[in-house]
Amino acid sequence: MTGPALVIDVLTIFPSWFDGPLSTSLLARATAEGRLALRVHDLREWATDRHRSVDAPPYGGGPGMVMRADVWFNAAEAVWNDLPPTVTAGRDRPPPEARYVAGGSRPRTILLTPRGDRFDQAMAEQFAREPRLVLLCGRYEGIDERVHHEVATDEVSVGDYVLLGGEVAAAAVIEAVTRLVPGVVGNAGSTTDESFTSGLLEYPQYTRPARLRGLEVPEVLASGDHGAVRRWREEQARTLTDRRRPDLRAEQAPRGPG
Ligand code: SAM
Numbered sequence: 007m008t009g010p011a012l013v014i015d016v017l018t019i020f021p022s023w024f025d026g027p028l029s030t031s032l033l034a035r036a037t038a039e040g041r042l043a044l045r046v047h048d049l050r051e052w053a054t055d056r057h058r059s060v061d062a063p064p065y066g067g068g069p070g071m072v073m074r075a076d077v078w079f080n081a082a083e084a085v086w087n088d089l090p091p092t093v094t095a096g097r098d099r100p101p102p103e104a105r106y107v108a109g110g111s112r113p114r115t116i117l118l119t120p121r122g123d124r125f126d127q128a129m130a131e132q133f134a135r136e137p138r139l140v141l142l143c144g145r146y147e148g149i150d151e152r153v154h155h156e157v158a159t160d161e162v163s164v165g166d167y168v169l170l171g172g173e174v175a176a177a178a179v180i181e182a183v184t185r186l187v188p189g190v191v192g193n194a195g196s197t198t199d200e201s202f203t204s205g206l207l208e209y210p211q212y213t214r215p216a217r218l219r220g221l222e223v224p225e226v227l228a229s230g231d232h233g234a235v236r237r238w239r240e241e242q243a244r245t246l247t248d249r250r251r252p253d254l255r256a257e258q259a260p261r262g263p264g
């Protein structure tokens with residue numbers, strides 16, 4: 007029996023936040039079928055004081071609290087090396103048995119942050135080719151800069167807005183990546199024939215009933231003429247993309263010499 011195609015570890019101060027998404031729908035099935043291993047870790051397991059605090063006021067002053075680098079370094083080194091929190095909590099250097107260390111070789115480790123590279127389908131495809139992903143969810147004013155540099159291999163944003171924390175962003179990454187793992191979405195065509203994959207938005211979809219409140223399904227879709235259906239869908243996808251997302255079409259345009 008081989009292991010799962012993808013292992014995802016999530017570090018968060020709100021592990022129960024993931025209970026719903028992970029026990030629902032295709033994610034739960036992918037986990038049950040062993041295609042995916044999703045492991046959610048409570049960052050506070052690496053706190054060392056009796057309040058289990060993971061944050062402190064910012065150097066230089068300013069509003070809010072910043073997440074502490076020491077806690078994140080120790081948490082990441084435990085998760086990367088499959089060690090229990092007790093081995094790394096409170097250490098000021100990596101444990102001797104650590105194969106992966108901050109600043110050195112490490113699994114793909116994605117820090118969710120508004121200043122990261124914008125998450126898109128191409129990035130999801132790249133992440134889906136990895137055997138392992140570690141997702142770091144910030145809270146408060148964010149995470150100490152040293153974690154961005156030494157722990158993360160990637161900084162990823164899900165859009166130009168500020169969330170309360172990285173959990174929603176991590177869930178978006180998990181869903182987009184997981185559905186690309188072979189076998190997770192039953193019909194492989196569902197993941198290749200849809201928005202962004204081809205550089206176009208997807209064509210409009212219809213299902214029963216054919217007539218509803220005077221609104222008809224386009225005749226061609228019920229014609230049984232597969233060539234005509236394909237041409238109609240291609241045309242609709244192009245028109246929709248030109249109207250809604252001309253930037254996607256511009257990215258596809260062939261570049262001239264130089
Ligand atoms: N002070 C930070 C700033 O101005 O960039 C915002 C911190 S935000 C309130 C707390 C956490 O939410 C961040 O550390 C990050 O993990 C997550 N977060 C917020 N917006 C995000 C976005 N657009 N993409 C990814 N993560 C985000």
